[in-house]
Ligand code: CTP
């Protein structure tokens with residue numbers, strides 16, 4: 223079974239203030255951390271690294287895998303689509319945000335295992351530890367049942383042909399979702415969860431970078 227990883231690094235980092243994927247942590251750019259983890263997954267043979275078009279030539283990549291650099295699109299979903307279209311043949315695809323440098327090997331291997339066992343997709347998710355409420359114009363509307371709420375992360379693993387199909391369909395109908403699983407769910411595909419972690423946070427703002435640096439250097443954040 224051919225397993226391809228799509229590593230997304232084509233964002234513009236509006237909330238961060240610059241392209242965070244190239245920020246160096248202990249001498250290595252942020253995106254390289256995920257690539258180092260992907261390198262350890264035997265099942266994955268190929269990586270599609272999605273980059274801003276203007277950065278493709280200057281971006282140096284260290285990998286034991288076959289890495290193809292592809293230009294991203296306007297939205298994250300467009301970047302995933304470009305990556306999927308660049309793959310000649312694959313059985314399973316793993317989508318990962320390079321903004322999550324602390325995804326573990328297990329998150330990748332668990333997702334791949336679930337899809338190999340017959341699920342259409344498997345997403346890394348963490349059971350909510352906080353109570354989540356629906357609020358509309360500063361008024362609390364209701365309290366959701368915490369037992370059923372999960373915080374969703376990446377990697378997300380799917381049957382390649384099925385993910386390509388839902389992306390094509392979403393494009394035709396101009397539907398945008400915040401993750402790939404959403405598009406699969408809309409088409410009735412069966413998605414399961416594999417265990418995430420609070421440490422698998424997404425570097426979104428400068429505050430997150432502070433945390434990431436502390437974790438990498440083994441320092442206390444506060
Ligand atoms: N991403 C991408 N192509 C896009 C937008 C996002 O490949 N057009 C990638 C980012 O590089 C990141 C991941 O998707 O690894 C998650 O996106 P996010 O954290 O939102 O990053 P940015 O879009 O860069 O940040 P912002 O939304 O603040 O601009």
Ligand code: MG
Nearest residue numbers: 233234235298
């Ligand atoms: Mg974004």
